[in-house]
Amino acid sequence: MTVAAPTNVCIIIAAKNAADTITRAIASALAEPEAAEVIVIDDGSTDDTARTARAADDGSGRLNVIRFEENRGPAAARNHAIAISQSPLLGVLDADDFFFPGRLRQLLSEDGWDFIADNIAFIDASQAETAHGRIGRFTASPRLLDLVGFVEGNISRRGVRRGEIGFLKPLMRRSFLEGHRLRYKEDLRLGEDYDLYARALAKGARYKIIHSCGYAAVVRGNSLSGSHRTADLRRLYEADQAILTEGPLSADAASAIRRHERHIRDRYELRHFLDLKNQTGYMSAIGYGLTNPGALPAIVGGILADKTERFHPRQSSAPLALGGSGVIRYLLEAPVAGPGE
Structure with a gap:
């Protein structure tokens, strides 16, 4: 039966x-x-x-x-x-x-998963009440996300859309979490979702994505998720280091996690340098750079990039809806559903 x-x-x-x-x-x-x-x-x-x-x-x-x-x-x-x-x-x-109506029904219509997530609509706070009637209809196009794809999807690169795959809000099977003794790491105040999902994928989780949209992420200027401390960045790259030591990974997966760890660590080094400059002066910050030569590429590169970007208009890297134009931005690009789909 x-x-x-x-x-x-x-x-x-x-x-x-x-x-x-x-x-x-x-x-x-x-x-x-x-x-x-x-x-x-x-x-x-x-x-x-x-x-x-x-x-x-x-x-x-x-x-x-x-x-x-x-x-x-x-x-x-x-x-x-x-x-x-x-x-x-x-x-x-x-x-x-908030959820759009029918989100859970759509997710639960799929099988063969331990985690399952759908598309996200980034909506300006002023447009939240009317968003449901303007949401695009996308074909589900289910696919499985592996560890390499997930980690790469969380690495930001200058000049392109930031890595955002960690914004996904999956349903999770309790049995998988319990079977692998997985919980959120409570010392993380940044990237706690990324860390949990990465550790689950490293343990063989089937992470399915569908492209239909059931989740509305409201964009506000004072969102708590838009701010973090320097120490939060350090804890996040240390979490990557822990994944690398916890169990066997494929060469591609280990390489992807090392790239993410380096990406976060570079952000930390620049932020730490700027903190020292603001708190104790330039000489202290320069002294840190000289005594930590491995941090210099991130510090110098970050400062130069920030100065260069002042002279070049660019799109915000934040997950913003397109302001007063009424256009909603989606996390996942997907084909629009045809009549009757």
């Missing part, structure tokens, strides 16, 4: 100072019939996030709001939600984003 695949999903929302957007996020998750649980973790907010979240309850008994008195970071918040949830499938929704 064939056993039907489990369809009960827990949607996890880690929120900090999200009182202005949490209602829309929760409502979009509760509107999905496949969502058996919606767990909101108020991660030490100083506004009314928790109270606003509880007020969004639809009476179905599926909403659970937990408040941390102190901020622990999104990784710790998500790990706590995983620990208290019961559903066999887990999904993440950022507190200022």
Whole structure:
């Protein structure tokens, strides 16, 4: 007898100072019939996030709001939600984003995956309420993403669109996470999603992507995801180093992770140099460069590139919608669905 695949999903929302957007996020998750649980973790907010979240309850008994008195970071918040949830499938929704109707049904119509993600629409905050009626219809075009493709998709290159594949918000099978003892690394405040997915792929996860769009990422100038500390960059490249030592990888996979590690480490070295300059003066910063010659290419190259870009107009590398034009940008390029598809 064939056993039907489990369809009960827990949607996890880690929120900090999200009182202005949490209602829309929760409502979009509760509107999905496949969502058996919606767990909101108020991660030490100083506004009314928790109270606003509880007020969004639809009476179905599926909403659970937990408040941390102190901020622990999104990784710790998500790990706590995983620990208290019961559903066999887990999904993440950022507190200022929302689902388009039918997202979970579309994802769950696919089989043969441990992680599955769909396209993302980057939407200006001022256009969020009307976005659903303007979303493009794309053919699903399912494909599997391997570790090399995933890591390469997270490496930014000057002059081209930034590496954004880590923005994907997959559903995850609890059984795979449990079987491989995988959780978010709680010391990461940047790239915690990238690290989890990379470690899962290194352990053989089947990561499927479909190109139909069910997730709206709202672009705001004060988004917490748009800022990070220098130490966050260091922890992220150290996480890459840990992946390289944790288990056997193919030569191509190891090479890709080393490229990503170098990419992040270069960003760290430039940022650390600028921090020293601002905090203790040029001589201290120059002294750091001279005593760490391996960092000099990143420092000099980064400074020259930044100065050069001042004289050349370029598109922003941020995942921005196209402002007042009303055009929505999508993470994944895909063919438009024809009539009846």
